[in-house]
Amino acid sequence: MRGMPVFALGCALALLLAVSAFSDEPARAAGFAWETDYAVALQRAKDEGKPIFLEFR
Amino acid sequence: MRITDLTVVDIGLFDFDADVTLYCFVLNADEQVYLRYGGRDDTSPDAYLNEKSLHAALEKGLDLHGKWKAGELKLPARPAAKKPADYPSVKSEVIDRKQCVHCHHTGSGKTKLAASKGTLDKLKDLWVYPDAANLGLELDADTGITVAKVKGVAKEAGFKAKDEIVKVTGNAVYTWGDLQQRLHEVPHDATSLKFTVRRKGAETELEVTLPEWWRATRIERRSFVHAAEPFPEFWGRELTEDERRKYGVKPGEFGAEVTKFWVKTNAQSAGVQVGDIIYEVDGTRSAPYTGHPALWVRLNRKTGDTIKVKVLRGDKNLEFSFKLRAKAW
Incomplete structure (x- = not known):
């Protein structure tokens, strides 16, 4: 993924529990924090009625 | 949600190409997968990964989630559970050493397990995650499923530029990752493959005759091939x-x-x-x-x-x- 442009996904998408941003410096991209606990992500998705964007890297 | 260690992941549910740098799923809280985003071809690790294709996948994921919540979307049954530790080499060489399980470990583990059982057919089992290009389909990288150019058996089957692939053997396809997964799942004895394409607003079925070595890709780049003796x-x-x-x-x-x-x-x-x-x-x-x-x-x-x-x-x-x-x- 090196060299891919940094970009932020609009909040309007309202999709992500934690937003994926293609970047060499993911911590700074888009200002979102990654959820890394799968069980927590599932519970949040259930509570908030949102889907999950799950990235394996 | 980001996972960088597969140790406790259900790789039966999240079954994907083990030799990629990134692979994503959109799913719901019941662990039902809507679509995949990721995968690669022989040309580059990110040939089909770009901002437009990601946005398209995410928007589709939202759309599917809305349909699921409205009870309008039927999803396939959950596959049998599988853990990386089910592969003895992954357990002994990675997990027992307290190391993180990476995607490629599972691929190698699968090869080594089959080899140890004497069931590995190297001229069949190692050809995974085929490329639609081998069927003559050059796809638009921004959508992953729209035909840019067509030749070979795809052309003979009636594919045309701008066709949008919506199903393979009746299974929905929303992204390039979905398409590659469907191709991966084609039985080895299949001689033809049915596609459903959207053309000028209407859906059309096309049947492609599969060439003998249509699955062949440059597998020498894959770590699990190096696990084969x-x-x-x-x-x-x-x-x-x-x-x-x-x-x-x-x-x-x-x-x-x-x-x-x-x-x-x-x-x-x-x-x-x-x-x-x-x-x-x-x-x-x-x-x-x-x-x-x-x-x-x-x-x-x-x-x-x-x-x-x-x-x-x-x-x-x-x-x-x-x-x-x-x-x-």
Whole structure:
């Protein structure tokens, strides 16, 4: 993924529990924090009625 | 949600190409997968990964989630659960050593398990995650499922530019990752494949006749191929087209330059040197699925076999014989 442009996904998408941003410096991209606990992500998705964007890297 | 360690992941549910840098799923809280985003072809790790294709996938994921919440979306049953520890080599070599399980570990673990059981068919099982390009479909990278150009068996089947692939064998496809997964799941004995495409607003069914080696990709880049025995006793780089012309190696025929001996091997002991161009193995100079003689050896020979290679060294044609071991070290 090196060299891919940094970009932020609009909040309007309202999709992500934690937003994926293609970047060499993911911590700074888009200002979102990654959820890394799968069980927590599932519970949040259930509570908030949102889907999950799950990235394996 | 980001996962960088597969140790406790259900790889039965999240079953994906083990040799990628990134792979994503959109799913709901009931762990029902809507779509995939990721995968790669032979040209590049990110040939189909870009901002537009990601946005398209995310928007589709939202749309599918809305339909699911409205009870309008039927999703397939959850696959049987599987954990990386189910592969003995992953457990002993990675998990028991308290290391993170990476995607490629699961791929190698699968190969090693099948090999240990004697069920590995190297000329069948190692050809995974095929490329639609082998069917003559050049796809738009921004959508992953829209036909940009068409040739070969896809053209014969009636595919046209701008067709949008919406199903493969009746299963929905929303992204390039979905499409590659569907191709991966095609049974090995299948001789044709049904696609549903959207053309000018209407859906059309097309049936593609599958060529014999339609699954063939450059699997020598895959870590699990290197888990297959035997070790060819040399490391080599396949010649470029320019180098083939330079050395008089025809397109499609074997041609690899020996690059380095990381450890002493039987090929080196027999006289093979760095820089040699290997162009023949046991009288074979080509195969329909690879131009790399090392891969051919790995797929067609077994540990303990003695092979004979022919090499070009400068203006000399030389011949060497050596015995194959299971592993380099």
